[in-house]
Amino acid sequence: MNVLVTGSSRGLGKSIIIEYAKNGYDVIISYKTSKKEAVLLKEYVESTYKVKALVIKCDIAKENEIDNMIDQIYQEFGYLDILVNNASIAKDQEFTLKTKNEFMKILEINLVGTYLLSKKIGLKMLDRKQGSIINISSTNGIDTTYPESIDYDASKAGVISLTHNFANYFAPYIRVNTICPGWINTDMTKNLDEEFAKKEKSKILLNRFAEKEEIATLAYFLGTDKASYINDSIIRIDGGLKR
Numbered sequence: 491m492n493v494l495v496t497g498s499s500r501g502l503g504k505s506i507i508i509e510y511a512k513n514g515y516d517v518i519i520s521y522k523t524s525k526k527e528a529v530l531l532k533e534y535v536e537s538t539y540k541v542k543a544l545v546i547k548c549d550i551a552k553e554n555e556i557d558n559m560i561d562q563i564y565q566e567f568g569y570l571d572i573l574v575n576n577a578s579i580a581k582d583q584e585f586t587l588k589t590k591n592e593f594m595k596i597l598e599i600n601l602v603g604t605y606l607l608s609k610k611i612g613l614k615m616l617d618r619k620q621g622s623i624i625n626i627s628s629t630n631g632i633d634t635t636y637p638e639s640i641d642y643d644a645s646k647a648g649v650i651s652l653t654h655n656f657a658n659y660f661a662p663y664i665r666v667n668t669i670c671p672g673w674i675n676t677d678m679t680k681n682l683d684e685e686f687a688k689k690e691k692s693k694i695l696l697n698r699f700a701e702k703e704e705i706a707t708l709a710y711f712l713g714t715d716k717a718s719y720i721n722d723s724i725i726r727i728d729g730g731l732k733r
Contacts, residue, residue, distance in 0.1 A: 492542075493516075493570075493571060493572040494520060495517065496576050497522070497550075497578065498517075498520055498531070499527040499528035499531060501677065502674060502676065502702050503574075505702035506576060506709045508534075508706070511538075511541050512539050513710060515572075516541050516543070516544075517542075517544070518567075519532055520546050521545070525545075525547065528545045531545075532544075544562070544566055551603055553606055557610070560610055560611060564614070570611055571622070571713075572623075572713040573624070574624045574713070575607055575608065579600065581595075581642075582639050584637075585637045585640045588641060593641045597645050601644075601648040608625075608666070609656075612656060612664055615660070616660060619663040621663070622665045622712065623660075623665070623667075624669065624712050625649050625666070625668040626668070627646045627647075627670045629671065629672045629728050629731060631645075631670060632724070633733060634672065634728075653668040654722060657721055661721070665717070667725065669725050672700065672731050675702065676702065679699060693732050694728065694730060694732070700727065700728075700729060704727070705727060708725065708727055
């Protein structure tokens with residue numbers, strides 16, 4: 491069994507790679523700029539969990555790089571069992587100052603990249619009549635919107651829509667689900683204003699942000715046979731966000 495996790499050299503993607511690797515899956519680590527981290531992760535999972543790891547550089551905003559990545563994966567493994575669309579970016583700022591190009595850049599990576607990967611890999615999975623696609627969206631795509639994140643919020647809402655459409659198209663052979671995390675402890679959230687972070691935590695029943703491993707556990711579960719009847723589902727994992 492094998493899994494591709496996009497944007498997986500660090501952060502949540504790295505935790506998802508480790509979760510699958512420790513359960514015996516061969517892993518494909520996709521990165522855009524963090525080559526050193528990707529190679530170190532490959533060395534770690536191969537030595538620690540005795541699995542095979544493949545590192546591929548891919549900017550998912552570029553279709554030709556997506557095609558090259560898919561070609562490498564299928565040449566190396568022959569097939570792909572699980573796709574986790576994790577790669578995304580955010581650039582928060584006053585929304586009235588956002589340009590069209592800035593807005594489109596977020597959509598190209600977070601939404602269009604997810605669309606292209608899901609379509610191209612999903613069709614290959616369909617040939618084998620098996621596979622699982624797991625999208626990482628956000629509660630921002632449902633109801634925790636922020637004006638300064640208007641482009642990010644729109645992209646994550648779009649990912650939810652893609653999930654429903656792909657689940658219908660690929661039925662009954664490929665399960666397509668989406669995880670919608672709330673706040674997660676990452677390098678990005680470490681830089682949050684202290685008062686803002688405190689306010690956001692007060693909205694969560696567990697009174698804390700999630701750890702990356704808590705999201706990764708769900709991403710792993712959804713890819714396994716234990717989740718064989720979970721399909722076309724949008725799953726919140728936000729610690730009990732008060733709405």
